[in-house]
Amino acid sequence: MFKYFLGNSPKWFKLTMITFLIVNIPLYFINPTVCAWLFIGEFIFTLAMALKCYPLQSGGLLAIQILALGLTSPKHAYNEVSQNLEVILLLVFMVAGIYFMKPLLMYIFSKAFTKIRSKLVLSLLFVFLAAVLSAFLDALTVMAVLISVAVGFYGVYHKIHSSSSDHDHSGTLDREELSGETLEQFRSFLRSLIMHGAVGTALGGVCTLVGEPQNLLIGERMGWNFIDFFLQMMPITIPVLFCGLLTTVVLELTGWFGFGAKLPEVAKTIIENYTEEEDKKRTEKQKLGLKVQAIAAILLIIGLALHVAPVGLIGLALIIFQTAFMGITEEHALGHAFEEALPFTGLLVVFFVVVAMIHDQHLFKPIIEGALAMPVEQQPGLFYIANGVLSAISDNVFVATVYIGEVEAAFKSGQITREHFE
Structure with missing residues (x-):
């Protein structure tokens, strides 16, 4: 079974993914927030290793585990998908x-x-x-x-x-x-x-x-x-x-x-x-x-x-x-x-599961609040650098989904003006 798991991916990558899936379970019961952050790191890792294994499989296994552990719900994941149906x-x-x-x-x-x-x-x-x-x-x-x-x-x-x-x-x-x-x-x-x-x-x-x-x-x-x-x-x-x-x-x-x-x-x-x-x-x-x-x-x-x-x-x-x-x-x-686009479309839905977890666990809330507490003129540069670094090691669609969701939430809560939001 191990031979066919994740196809022709390197052995070290297969073992790493199995380790992730095993370690996540006890960590969830110890500290769900830390576990959720670990899931983000693991998911970014699968995106960075896209040439070793297409992230739909490796990242998809993590998304299934996120749902199974209850870090987000299928309904919330579906809501994320429905909000981004046009994409x-x-x-x-x-x-x-x-x-x-x-x-x-x-x-x-x-x-x-x-x-x-x-x-x-x-x-x-x-x-x-x-x-x-x-x-x-x-x-x-x-x-x-x-x-x-x-x-x-x-x-x-x-x-x-x-x-x-x-x-x-x-x-x-x-x-x-x-x-x-x-x-x-x-x-x-x-x-x-x-x-x-x-x-x-x-x-x-x-x-x-x-x-x-x-x-x-x-x-x-x-x-x-x-x-x-x-x-x-x-x-x-x-x-x-x-x-x-x-x-x-x-x-x-x-x-x-x-x-x-x-x-x-x-x-x-x-x-x-x-x-x-x-x-x-x-x-x-x-x-x-x-x-x-x-x-x-x-x-x-x-x-x-x-x-x-x-x-x-x-x-x-x-x-x-x-x-x-x-x-x-x-x-x-x-x-x-339709062959070219559907694999990435499937991966995009996996993105939305991870994004739903981020929202449900309020993972980025302290970071966004900290960034918004800085002087207004420094905030665009900070977001620019942070998004650039994350996009370099993961996927820019995933980064944009997380970023716009968190900043939009800050706008709706009255923390920033429409002009600053734009």
Whole structure:
């Protein structure tokens, strides 16, 4: 049984989780408050060890034990879930809706990849495109598309490298031209673009209500719509965006940390010729699909800007519109769109169990009261640092859920003003 417990996780991780589950029981009867704090530490540990074992299983076992010991009740956990239903709808439907837009996103990034000559301009464009797309779409999906583009071009490189083709018509086989230093330079070029894109998704995702799940969670509690959230966050997010673009320029010009590698000319020519051939092979159905996805993207932006419906329902409309006009009607084909988001959606419900325990046990009340007792001008900086440190070692959605809940409680009790709350 131990062999299959938590799958392929390291033995030390399995033993650690078993120890947690055993130690928690006697500690609960000795001191429930200390036990609850230990649960938080254990849960953060499972989030930090996400690469060893997806936290849904390890963290989920802790959540079940929290409920079994009575540190919170199923009803209170359900209330947390119901209060954050819009976030769950975002994850389920919006991410699935963007899934059907992947061909369009890959087309955009692919064209940028092959048409832009300057590496500096291309890097800035990748950061900016990733930021803009992440502001209106799901940042994780945009990141997945970036990776797909890079893996796709790397696959093209290897496909040509292992064939007897001559895509650049130079008279020399491509596999001879694409070996050695050319291959290493191409790898470095792709790595730097992916990192620029990853930073771009973070820079853009933080700007809007739908860019990150925690944004919607906070915006919902504050009563902000899409435009309100953007305007409220703009004094912080826009300067950070420009700092990110400036950092991109510095890294590309200096070549620090492995950045600055340029696309080898021979590789660029071969890939351009290959993509042109692929464009010619594109079927009428695929071309229609790109048009439908472009229209869906425009409707999405309009729907979010005008706040015509909750974000999750806009995502559902996006799914229906795209699949109806692209002819995707098989249940099996639809199911793939939901595969990416559902594991994290399940983990989010586990978060809410832990948050319910924090509220029921009043764990953060003394900390929040202590922070609010400090001078008003010091409080934002303190919360900023505390949330930043916790987000670095755990999950920012979990941190945001706890933080906004406690600060909202302080606002409702009259400890802080609406202006200070914002």
